[in-house]
Amino acid sequence: MQVKRIYNFNPGPAVLPESVLQEIQSEFMSFKGTGMSITEISHRSKAFEDVLNDAIVRIKRLLKLDDRFHVLFLQGGASLQFSMIPMNLLADGQTADYINTGTWATKAIKEAKILGKKVHVAASSEDRNFAYIPKQFQFSQDAAYVHITSNNTIKGTQWSSFPNTGNIPMISDMSSDIMSRPFNASSFGCIYAGAQKNMGPAGVCIVILREDMLKRVPTNLPSMLKYTTHTENNSLYNTPPCFSIYTVYLVMKWLEETIGGLEKMEELNQKKAGLLYDFMEKGDFYRSTADKDSRSLMNVTFRLPNEELEKKFVAEAKKNDLDGLKGHRSVGGCRASIYNAMPLAGVETLVSFMESFQKQNR
């Protein structure tokens, strides 16, 4: 029986590739002939370790990470990384530079400060409600790292290229755009991403650490909060979130084998975002909220002429099987999250809905 599926524009948890969901469903009662569900098999079994290791190999291949990089699967989401990063990588007395581009960057700064760490805000776009990515930075002389948020899910902005920080390692929260395009990872000391946007379901955070960063990890941290605990145990110090890791593995397989890698993925993402932005630019009914040079290819934020129309737009879209178009509660407006797994047809359907909604509500 064909199950009815809709177009899911939610910001995360978000749409997953339909073929991945079908594969999970088909082998759910017995994973690879083990007679056990993937939710039941031991994390110390060969069957599970194969999944984990293959996921790592694929992530490294997709991001062109060399042997210096460790790939970890941790719990607690990017929100716990906001604390683990300064705890592990920023010694007391040292300063870290943070670039503030919105809600999540602000939270990352807040958590570093809770730990009593020295934070320098090297740039901020708060003056215009985070509608752009800053172009001028005032880095500290001896910053331990420069922290950025590569894509701002709520504000709808994205770094189109990364700043040159010289010898200072960059750290980036890439929760909402990892795997959406190729980039040069070698200048990053740490990249982290909650899986629930571009990599899989909620419940696992991918943390990529460059070997030299591990020298900074203090000895006296709680075991679970210490990066070396996890690098030394290949993410198997304690029971990992097996099902989430398994789904990430399948999504990475889809990225490599069905999409064909990150270059192809970027092409498709540009095409999808282009459709939406180009359509909005043709009139003045829909207004993109981000500056043109800072627009996100993942989260397209926009306003309608008034809030009443925005409410009506979201409700009618939902009736037309286009879900999740409401903007974040902190900023209002509308937002279409069009992550990797959103098919082109979904964006085309949205654009034609927007067109007819506009005609009927001018």
Added chain:
Amino acid sequence: MQVKRIYNFNPGPAVLPESVLQEIQSEFMSFKGTGMSITEISHRSKAFEDVLNDAIVRIKRLLKLDDRFHVLFLQGGASLQFSMIPMNLLADGQTADYINTGTWATKAIKEAKILGKKVHVAASSEDRNFAYIPKQFQFSQDAAYVHITSNNTIKGTQWSSFPNTGNIPMISDMSSDIMSRPFNASSFGCIYAGAQKNMGPAGVCIVILREDMLKRVPTNLPSMLKYTTHTENNSLYNTPPCFSIYTVYLVMKWLEETIGGLEKMEELNQKKAGLLYDFMEKGDFYRSTADKDSRSLMNVTFRLPNEELEKKFVAEAKKNDLDGLKGHRSVGGCRASIYNAMPLAGVETLVSFMESFQKQNR
């Protein structure tokens, strides 16, 4: 098509009720008619909040928790709770009492000490390799809490009744026996359990906190490590592990509606464990490692005449579709984990296999 399933005696991740797995599979492509998978729906949607809240209601009803108790779904497993408990509930300078009954209790003590907290070991069964539950305790005058491990997965022991700690709140790691029997929760300030044994898949830890414990939480903790962050946000401060919570909800529903509650569950668990222990007592080929009065109903640990036979036993059992019977790598031997979801037929099959293995290998 009927998929072949085996009997899974793994210690966790572990067997789940087959009807629960079937329900997950059947609605995997479209959760409750939303047109989205449970892995794709927003954690802020009504559909998901209904799941979360129903899981809480069922957990409270099953454990007979009154209004003072909060039920949280956190990430990081019981291993992160080893740190969060002293961080949140044990002020510097105060002492906490820990009863050491094995590997996990030892780890809990270690993590409290890493934080520089004062720990008093009120009892230990280390003298006989943790083969029993202590009966004599030396509690501190003003202990902030008494920490116990209700069931010891690796050593195969379980508290048959809990100590009387008077006004001192008890805290228990119940990862491997929560929901296996009724007990009086009101003397516990905190109960925590990684879900992957008796409640669901890996990736979520259930933390039950009594209201009065929250007064102890310091203000300056990292947000994700602070219990009040999660009690104030109903476990939705950040994206929770949605799929794991959903599965826990289904398992709780199964416990209430199919099994009929914890009294019925305990009856069945006693019957299952009884079959195994009684069979082993009839001869001297299989030797239960735990003292009789301390035996676990969840993890039945045993030895065979020699290690070679143990290896052969585990391998032949696996060939007979009885998986996961190897003891923990730190202790060796054999172990049958027979959590709630292990059907009686599974234990009967195991006993008859043990019988024939014994005949062939005397």
